[in-house]
Amino acid sequence: MRFDVISIFPEYLAPLELSLIGKARQDGLVQLTVHDLRDFTHDRHRTVDDTPYGGGAGMVMKPEPWAQALESLKPGTETLEAGQPVLVVPSPAGEVFTQAIAEELAAEEHLVFACGRYEGIDERVLEWAAQNYRVRPMSLGDYVLNGGEVAVLAMVEAVARLLPGVVGNPESLIEESHQDGLLEYPVYTKPSDWRDNQVPEVLLSGNHAKIARFRRDEQLRRTAVRRPDLIAQLSVAELNKADLGL
Numbered sequence: 001m002r003f004d005v006i007s008i009f010p011e012y013l014a015p016l017e018l019s020l021i022g023k024a025r026q027d028g029l030v031q032l033t034v035h036d037l038r039d040f041t042h043d044r045h046r047t048v049d050d051t052p053y054g055g056g057a058g059m060v061m062k063p064e065p066w067a068q069a070l071e072s073l074k075p076g077t078e079t080l081e082a083g084q085p086v087l088v089v090p091s092p093a094g095e096v097f098t099q100a101i102a103e104e105l106a107a108e109e110h111l112v113f114a115c116g117r118y119e120g121i122d123e124r125v126l127e128w129a130a131q132n133y134r135v136r137p138m139s140l141g142d143y144v145l146n147g148g149e150v151a152v153l154a155m156v157e158a159v160a161r162l163l164p165g166v167v168g169n170p171e172s173l174i175e176e177s178h179q180d181g182l183l184e185y186p187v188y189t190k191p192s193d194w195r196d197n198q199v200p201e202v203l204l205s206g207n208h209a210k211i212a213r214f215r216r217d218e219q220l221r222r223t224a225v226r227r228p229d230l231i232a233q234l235s236v237a238e239l240n241k242a243d244l245g246l
């Protein structure tokens with residue numbers, strides 16, 4: 001799978017050279033290229049921003065460098081079956097990124113991430129890009145960052161780890177938080193008695209049915225307490241099966 005990231009701070013994406021994603025790139029499972037937006041400017045100061053029409057504080061990213069950067073990735077030359085690449089534009093004004101969207105994007109062949117800075121990118125770029133990209137403004141959550149780079153680190157990791165071969169044991173992708181609409185259950189390891197804190201007895205029992213039930217109940221209990229908004233989407237049957245102990 002191919003990832004392209006465009007940013008005025010390419011070094012911000014250096015962490016993607018580390019750990020599992022870095023190894024996936026070395027193994028050729030993931031092609032990831034970071035592009036410096038300023039390479040698509042032609043003035044002495046490599047200008048990427050200017051004052052906003054209509055007034056207001058801050059600066060807006062100029063359209064032309066973005067258009068040249070996006071054209072340089074040759075969209076539209078993809079094979080028809082692959083379809084147009086997705087252009088993810090991190091923004092607090094985007095749809096909220098979820099595990100379901102991560103799974104959807106992991107099925108794509110080519111993702112392009114446009115990291116905005118300042119007050120954002122001239123809106124005409126997103127409208128123009130729709131000719132050759134499926135444009136998706138995407139938000140990590142309802143708070144404001146200084147730019148899209150941090151969001152791209154999170155989204156690339158969330159997507160790339162789902163690709164075959166990236167995470168050592170694919171089993172570990174199952175029963176994760178949000179996999180089934182619930183938060184994950186608590187985990188424990190040796191010693192079973194740690195500073196007078198015991199591991200739940202059931203986990204030492206070897207009774208797999210009881211262990212599975214305990215874990216499911218813990219998922220439901222945790223979700224009910226910490227993320228009641230997720231509970232609302234669960235079936236009554238599911239809730240009735242659990243001993244929430246609330």
Ligand SMILES: Nc1ncccc1[N+](=O)[O-]
Nearest residue numbers: 090091139140145147151
């Ligand atoms: N929350 C954000 N703030 C600024 C830029 C991008 C953002 N995001 O979530 O993708």
